[in-house]
Amino acid sequence: MNAENTQDQRQDQGQAELSLSGNQLLPQLVAHLREHRAKLRNEWASRIRDAHLLEAMTPQEMAAETTSVYDNYVEVLETGSVEALQHYARDLSERIIPRGVETHEVVGIVLLLRDVLARSLFEKYQRDFALLNQILDAYEPAANRIANTVAVSFVDERERVIRQQQDAIKELSTPVLPVRERLLILPIIGVLDSERARQLTEQLLSGIRTHRAKVVVIDITGAPDVDETVANHLVQTVDASRLMGASVIITGLSPTIAQTLVTIGVDLSKMNTIGDLQGGLEEAERLLGYTVTRKVVTDGS
Amino acid sequence: MNSGPALVSILRQGDTLVASVHTALDDSEMVRFQHDLVRQIGEHRARGIIIDVAALDVIDSFASRTLRSIADIARLRGAVTVIVGIQPDVAFAMVCLGMDMGEVPTALDLEEGLAYLSRLRGLGSSHG
Numbered sequence: 267m268n269a270e271n272t273q274d275q276r277q278d279q280g281q282a283e284l285s286l287s288g289n290q291l292l293p294q295l296v297a298h299l300r301e302h303r304a305k306l307r308n309e310w311a312s313r314i315r316d317a318h319l320l321e322a323m324t325p326q327e328m329a330a331e332t333t334s335v336y337d338n339y340v341e342v343l344e345t346g347s348v349e350a351l352q353h354y355a356r357d358l359s360e361r362i363i364p365r366g367v368e369t370h371e372v373v374g375i376v377l378l379l380r381d382v383l384a385r386s387l388f389e390k391y392q393r394d395f396a397l398l399n400q401i402l403d404a405y406e407p408a409a410n411r412i413a414n415t416v417a418v419s420f421v422d423e424r425e426r427v428i429r430q431q432q433d434a435i436k437e438l439s440t441p442v443l444p445v446r447e448r449l450l451i452l453p454i455i456g457v458l459d460s461e462r463a464r465q466l467t468e469q470l471l472s473g474i475r476t477h478r479a480k481v482v483v484i485d486i487t488g489a490p491d492v493d494e495t496v497a498n499h500l501v502q503t504v505d506a507s508r509l510m511g512a513s514v515i516i517t518g519l520s521p522t523i524a525q526t527l528v529t530i531g532v533d534l535s536k537m538n539t540i541g542d543l544q545g546g547l548e549e550a551e552r553l554l555g556y557t558v559t560r561k562v563v564t565d566g567s
Numbered sequence: 568m569n570s571g572p573a574l575v576s577i578l579r580q581g582d583t584l585v586a587s588v589h590t591a592l593d594d595s596e597m598v599r600f601q602h603d604l605v606r607q608i609g610e611h612r613a614r615g616i617i618i619d620v621a622a623l624d625v626i627d628s629f630a631s632r633t634l635r636s637i638a639d640i641a642r643l644r645g646a647v648t649v650i651v652g653i654q655p656d657v658a659f660a661m662v663c664l665g666m667d668m669g670e671v672p673t674a675l676d677l678e679e680g681l682a683y684l685s686r687l688r689g690l691g692s693s694h695g
Binding site for chain 1 (some may be wrong): 667673
C-alpha cells in the first residue's frame with residue numbers, strides 16, 4: 267500500500283513538473299512559430315508541392331488552406347484544446363472529399379507540417395541540447411494529437427458521407443408500388459447485389475401481404491447486370507411470392523441479362539417474362555380481369 | 568395418442584372444409600392431422616379444402632411433404648386443396664431450402680382461398 271502511494275505521488279509530481287515545464291516552454295514555442303509564420307508556412311507549402319499532395323486544389327486554395335491549417339495548428343499548441351481544430355478539419359474534409367482528396371494526402375500534409383516545425387525547432391535550439399529535449403517533450407505529444415485529430419476527423423467525415431449515401435441508396439433501391447388494387451410494381455434500378463436482392467425479397471413479400479397483391483410486375487430494365495447468385499435469388503423470390511398466392515411477371519430483361527440467365531442455366535420454366543413494362547402491365551391487368559379502354563374525346567368538349 | 572387440446576381445428580363451410588393449424592406440429596401430430604382431415608373429406612362430402620398455416624413460423628420438409636400428400640389424397644377423393652396464409656419469411660425460407668408446394672395451389676389468406684375455390688366451381692358448373 268505504502269509503496270504504491272509513494273509511487274503515485276512520485277508520478278503526480280512528475281506530471282506536475284512536466285506540465286509546469288510545458289507551461290513555460292509552450293508559450294515560447296508558440297511565439298517562435300508565430301514569429302516565423304510566413305517562412306515556415308511557405309516552406310511547408312513547397313514541401314507539399316514537392317510531394318505532389320493535394321493536387322486537386324488550386325494554388326490560391328492551397329495558400330488559403332495551408333494558412334488556416336498552420337494557424338489552427340499553432341493555436342492547438344497554445345491552448346491544448348483540439349475542439350476548434352476538429353471542427354475545422356471536419357469542415358475542410360467536407361469541402362475536399364467530393365474533390366477526390368485521399369486520406370494519405372491529408373495525413374501526409376499534417377505530418378509534413380509537423381516535420382517542418384520540428385526542424386525549425388532543432389535549428390533554433392541546436393546549441394542547447396537539454397532545452398531542445400524539453401521543447402520536444404512539450405511539442406511532440408501535442409503534434410501527435412493534432413495529427414491524430416485531423417486524420418480521425420477526415421476519416422469520420424468520409425464515413426459519414428458513405429453512411430449517408432448508403433442510406434440514400436437503401437431507401438431508393440426497392441420501392442414497392444401499388445398501381446391498381448392487387449397489382450404491385452417493383453422497378454429495379456442499378457446494380458443488384460445480394461444485399462439488395464435480399465432486401466428486395468423482404469420488401470416484396472411483406473408488400474404482397476399488406477397490399478393483398480395477386481400480381482407483381484418486377485421490372486429490371488434499369489439493372490445493368492445480374493450474376494448467378496442474384497439470378498437464383500430472383501427465381502426464389504418468384505417462387506416465394508407464388509407460395510403467398512401472388513404471381514410474378516418479370517419485364518425488361520435486357521439481351522445481356524437474358525443471355526446470362528440462359529448461360530448459367532437458371533431454371534426459367536416457371537418464370538413469366540414479358541418484354542417490356544407496358545406489356546407486363548397489360549398482362550397483369552388481363553390476369554386481374556381489368557379491361558382498360560380509351561375514351562374518345564371529341565374536340566372542343 | 569389423441570389427448571390434449573385440438574392443435575388443428577377443422578370446420579365445415581358448405582362443401583368446403585377449413586382446417587386451421589393453430590400451433591407448430593411435430594411429425595406425429597402432422598400425421599394425425601392428415602388422418603383426421605382425410606377422414607372428414609369423406610364424412611362431409613367436401614369438394615374443397617383450405618389449410619390455413621398462418622400460425623406456423625416454420626414449415627419443414629416433412630410438413631410440406633405432408634401438406635402435398637394431403638392435397639394428393641384429397642384430389643383422389645374428389646376435393647381440391649388450397650394452402651393459405653404462408654408467411655413471407657416462411658415462404659422465403661421454404662424456397663431457400665428447396666421445398667415447394669408442387670402443384671398445390673396457394674393463396675394469400677382464407678378469403679383468397681375461398682375466392683379461388685368458388686372461381687374453380689364457377690368454371691366447373693359453366694362447363695358441366
